[in-house]
Amino acid sequence: MGNKGLDIGTNMLVAASVDEEDNIIFKMQRDAFYRISPKSEVNKNSIRMGLEKRNANFIVEGHDFIVVGEDALDIAIERNDTAQRPLQRGILSPKDKSSLPMLKLIIESLVGKGSSGDKVVYSVPAKPIDTTFDIVYHTEMMGMYLKQMGYDSQPINEGFAIALSELLDDGLTGICLSYGAGMTNVVVIHQGDPLVEFSMTKSGDFIDQSVGNALDMPASFVQKEKEAGVDLIKPSNQIMEAISVYYSAVVNYTFDNIAYELKKRKKELPLFRDPVPIVVSGGLTLANGFEDKVKQAVSKLDFPFTVGEVRRAEFPMKAVANGCLLAAQL
């Protein structure tokens, strides 16, 4: 099967592997599930037929169907309900055991069973600066599950994985940000040496919930609207305007904290000879005008180096998995 990279995100699971011709290939699955409990045997058969007709991925547990992936989100919205997610804010919760079997199945469907010597490098968030949860439990549990699937597993910081994927032509020097659903991960790296690493709980879910609260609508609906495409510079309606406002809040919050952390470590920082590029990645960065929001935020701040170009990762949804795969090949 070979070595693999695995991005374990709150909203999306992405696996990267190599085919026979050494080309990188990806597999993606929405990190969500939705349980349907049939009311009768007839109802059970009709539900099953319906799921098979729309090619949905599902798990049968006794009489229940657990729809996983993108269809879980769609069916939940169709039923005016909310899909469940195995991860909250980027990590497994020790209190939520019920979603662990589904998460394991989704991961196994992405990476398959490993054979002796196969390695999986998987992403974990950095230590958060605005909450108190412990990432050790998440890291150890994911490592244990991957081991059960037959792999030697190794965790890697999410921001560092982006740096491996996107900063090869910059000598592994730059600022990498992963704007996911649950968390924003940040790394400031100099010649392969991570200087500042941290995560924040304000990201995609924060925007969905804030807009939902402001406009009195379900957060999952806002999420779908957001993922259908957002123009942050010219928002087309009230929802988009609200989304744009909270996007700005999240981006400013991120860069204010980066500037703050760099200022704290000013005396320890090395000399950056060239302008430092900023690479943004993750689902949030797919919005049109995201780089402009970043440029606006950066222009108001004072960094201890010259900021270079602001660019989006080549494949924003796959950069972390790609970096994990590269790390697995070393």
Next chain:
Amino acid sequence: MKYNKELGSDYTIKKDGRVLKPTGPRAMQMKAALKAQESETVRILREQVKELMEIVSESKSANVVPKGYSADEVDKEINKAVELAIVETEKKSKETITDLEEELKYVKEEFRKYRNKYNDERIKELENNVTSLRVKLEAKEEIIESLKSATGSTNISELVESLKNKVDALANSTLDGEEFIDDPDRPKIEMKFVDPLDATAESVLEPHVVIDEEKGVENGGNINHKVNKLKDILGK
């Protein structure tokens, strides 16, 4: 009061024609003092006159033109002597200038020597600085290597992460300002995580999950080129 030339200044002639001669004790004292002064003054003046007369007679004898020389010849000799004196003076001046030039040359030479010496010392000092910096750099590299071998890690990020974890562990272990001294040999608790899932829980699940590979333009390309680049940067 009239002055009578014949009587002298000692006598006073009153209006009625009486001639009064000062004969009192004060006048007698003054007269005696004046007499003593006059005699002394006269003696000194006489001696001076005598000296002057001697000088005059000597100069008279010196100004006499020697016999057999005319005044023009004397002038010529004087001019010759003056010219000779000028030549002598010029010669002496030239010698002095030459001496000064040699002295200046010597001073310049000394200055150049000192300047070179100073430059050499500066270069030597800079070389010493470079050497000490090189030694420090080597020591730093040794420390990094020893840290790497101590932690069993060759990856800088892992190393940094492990050091951070150690610092965090230290910070969490310190309570109420109590001093905590890390002893690397002290036995440590092994972190254990137990799978909260029931071992049979998964067996009742019947998965119907098929996830296709992503194809098309968003393929990541060939991996070998990227891995080689990464190895170059990380020095592997």
